[in-house]
Amino acid sequence: MELQKSPLKDCFILKPKVFRDERGLFYETYNQNVFEKLTGIETKFVQDNLSISSKGVLRGLHFQRGNRAQAKLVQVAKGKVLDIVVDIRRHSETFGKSFSVVLDDVERLQLFVPRGFAHGFITLSEESIFTYKCDNYYDKASEGGIIYNDATLNLDWHLPKEEFIVSEKDLELPSFHDAIK
Template identity: 80%
Template sequence: MELQKTPLKDCFIIKPNVFRDERGLFYETYNQKAFEKTTGLKVDFVQDNQSVSSKGVLRGLHFQTGEMAQAKLVRVVKGKVLDIVVDIRNDSETFGKSFSIVLDDVEHLQLFVPRGFAHGFITLSEESIFSYKCDNFYNKASESGIIYNDATLALDWHLPKEEFIISEKDLELLTFEEVLS
């Protein structure tokens, strides 16, 4: 396992050791001892989620607030997505900054998203299977998010807007400024 830094404080990329031969490939999607040794973090993941999406499906930018905030370890099982995170921690040196990365089923990179980040992705391939571990349980009362087209963040989702498929719930998310107030 190799750790790669991102421009955002506490957010990093994990490159697993992938073993390939004529049969295909094998890699560990998660190993607690290797994760702790490589990252220096002790994270107790308690929930594992998976979504299946078609091209253009945009999910996010979601987060949970207060005691129910979640750190996530995200990866793509099938297909390709553009994954975006935004640091919304008021006391962070990278507050308000975003980072994006293409995650796919070829390189098998994973992204560690710390607590205090808004997170979302859009499917770039015909279909994607997206998997993520959380260190806290989902809590509807603590759920919030930032609208995908927030003017302050000016995020590039890599697809034309007319290809987006967005849930009604995600179309009603707050602006970055509203989240701060």
Template identity: 80%
Template sequence: MELQHTSLKDCFVLKPKVFQDERGLFYETYNQKMFEKVAGFSIDFVQDNQSISSKGVLRGLHFQNGKMSQAKLVRVVKGKVLDIVVDIRKDSETFGKSFSIMLDDVENLQLFVPRGFAHGFITLSEQSIFSYKCDNYYDKASESGIIYNDATLALDWYLPKEEFIISAKDLELPTFEEAVS
């Protein structure tokens, strides 16, 4: 497993060691000892989630507040997504900055999203299976987010807006300024 730093403090990409031959391929999606070795800290993941989405489905930007904040290790099992994170930690040197990465079932990269980040993705392939581990349980009362088209963040979601499929709930999310105030 190889760690690649991103432009955001504490957010990084993990590249697995892939073993491939005529039968196909194999790689570890998570190994606690290797994670601790390359990341320099330990984490206890308590929940594993998966979503299946068709092309154009935009999920996010989501986060949980306070003591229910979550760190996530995200990956794509099938397909291709554009994954975006935004640092919403007011005391961070990268507060208000975003990072995006293509995650797919070819490179098998994983993104570590620290606590205090808003997170979302859009499916670019005909279908995606998106998997993520969380270090805290989902708590509806702590749930929040940022509207996908926030003018302050000016995020590029890669697809034309007319191809987006967004839940009614995500269309009602606050702006970045409202979410962090």
């Protein structure tokens, strides 16, 4: 596995070693010892999640607050997504900054999203299977979010707005400034 830094503090891209032959492919999706050695972060993932989405489905930008904050290790098992993170840690040197990366079933990149980040993605292929590990359990009372089209963040989701499929819940999320109050 290879580590690539992002422009955001503590946010990393991991590139697994993929073995391919006439049968298909094999790669190790997670190894705690390798993860800790590469990132310097000791974490214990406690929950795995899977999302299946069609083209244009936009999920996010979501986060968990307080002692229910979550770090995530995200990847795409099938398809292609644009993954976006926003640093919402007030005392971080990259506070309010965003980063995006295309995750797909070809390069098999993974993104480590630290605690204190808002996170979302949009499916760019006809279908995506998106998986992620969390280091803390989900708690509805601790959830928060930022509207995907926040004017302050001015995020590029790589698809025309007419193609977006956004849940009613996500359409009601607050602006960046209101979300971080």
